[in-house]
Amino acid sequence: xKLRYLTLxxxxxxxxxxxxxxxxxxxxxxxxxxxxxxxxxxxxxxxRLISILIAGMGMSICGLIMQQLSRNKFVxxxxxxxxxxxxxxxxxxxxxxxxxxxxxxxxxxxxxALLGTFIFMKILDKVKFKDAIFIPLVGLMxxxxxSSITTFFAYKxxxxxxxxxxxxGNFALILQGRYELLYISIPLLAVAYLYANRFTIAGMGEEFxxxxxxxxxxxxxxxxxxxxxxxxxxVLTVGMIPFLGLIIPNIVTIYQGDHLKKSLTHTAxxxxxxxxxxxxxxxxxIYPYEIAIGVTVGVIGSGIFLYLVLxxxxxx
Numbered sequence: 376x377k378l379r380y381l382t383l384x385x386x387x388x389x390x391x392x393x394x395x396x397x398x399x400x401x402x403x404x405x406x407x408x409x410x411x412x413x414x415x416x417x418x419x420x421x422x423r424l425i426s427i428l429i430a431g432m433g434m435s436i437c438g439l440i441m442q443q444l445s446r447n448k449f450v451x452x453x454x455x456x457x458x459x460x461x462x463x464x465x466x467x468x469x470x471x472x473x474x475x476x477x478x479x480x481x482x483x484x485x486x487x488a489l490l491g492t493f494i495f496m497k498i499l500d501k502v503k504f505k506d507a508i509f510i511p512l513v514g515l516m517x518x519x520x521x522s523s524i525t526t527f528f529a530y531k532x533x534x535x536x537x538x539x540x541x542x543x544g545n546f547a548l549i550l551q552g553r554y555e556l557l558y559i560s561i562p563l564l565a566v567a568y569l570y571a572n573r574f575t576i577a578g579m580g581e582e583f584x585x586x587x588x589x590x591x592x593x594x595x596x597x598x599x600x601x602x603x604x605x606x607x608x609x610v611l612t613v614g615m616i617p618f619l620g621l622i623i624p625n626i627v628t629i630y631q632g633d634h635l636k637k638s639l640t641h642t643a644x645x646x647x648x649x650x651x652x653x654x655x656x657x658x659x660x661i662y663p664y665e666i667a668i669g670v671t672v673g674v675i676g677s678g679i680f681l682y683l684v685l686x687x688x689x690x691x
Contacts, residue, residue, distance in 0.1 A: 381644040385428075388651040392427065393420050395658050418551045426546060426554045427654055428647045430613050433560040433605040435646025436567055436639060438620025439627075440598045441492075443578040443635050445499055447510045448628065449684075451620035452492075452606045454511035456518035460491025461603075461610045463525045469534055477556055481611055489603035491521060496599065544614035544669035546654055557612050560605045564643070567601055571636035574598055578635075615669055616650070618676025623649060625683050 438451035452458050464487030468480045495514055502513060529535045576584045577594040584591045609616065623646045631638045650668065653675060657666035
């Protein structure tokens with residue numbers, strides 16, 4: 376799959392996304408927009424499109440970095456407890472700072488997401504039976520434990536409704552002034568590009584990378600900080616988008632190989648295209664109502680994940 380095809384698909388789907396919705400807005404109106412149409416375009420449709428692109432690219436690249444550093448193709452923020460830890464951090468911020476702003480929530484959630492990811496990586500180091508499927512199962516169990524603790528305290532403190540808003544991804548609530556936190560992801564993704572070759576070497580093991588003169592722990596820590604912060608920003612702004620960081624890097628690896636720097640652009644574009652396609656499907660399938668992006672990505676992503684699991688020996 377060449378880059379130009381992904382770029383073309385991204386442009387086409389972006390245009391479809393801008394002109395899909397309950398409010399009547401078509402390409403023929405673009406040079407003769409009414410005041411209401413202009414507000415819909417700039418206050419809702421454009422912020423929504425930008426959010427989809429950043430979230431799709433960010434979570435896909437996070438999955439690719441985690442798979443490279445853990446040397447396991449079925450590890451991602453979803454299967455390593457990162458997203459669940461971020462939600463636990465959001466709960467803590469709501470309990471400790473009842474009137475916490477987005478930045479406070481982000482900092483607390485980032486700390487817990489990073490802590491959860493580090494704990495998972497430590498568990499990974501201790502596990503001797505490193506089967507391709509066994510490791511993400513450990514991550515899912517760890518994530519479910521964290522999620523259960525979050526749910527328990529949310530029920531206890533009567534915050535379950537507040538927490539449910541971060542349980543499922545939804546772009547319908549994205550408006551101007553409520554998505555700008557996602558821009559933090561852009562410089563982080565730029566750092567991921569700069570460190571791509573180092574992440575590739577670090578993924579070959581601590582002993583090998585140290586022999587090549589690489590500070591293995593430092594590179595791994597930088598990678599985990601990028602993953603934790605991008606995941607936190609996406610969860611705070613959009614909510615949980617399951618399977619995205621898991622399936623997109625695997626699809627790219629099948630046709631592009633394991634070299635991280637060569638795969639990053641493909642992963643970013645394919646992630647954005649996939650989320651855009653799922654979002655458009657969710658908006659038209661029961662029009663004028665809308666299915667949350669977490670549901671559409673979850674249904675389609677779980678099917679692709681099952682296929683990858685069943686066919687994993689063919690692509691090892």
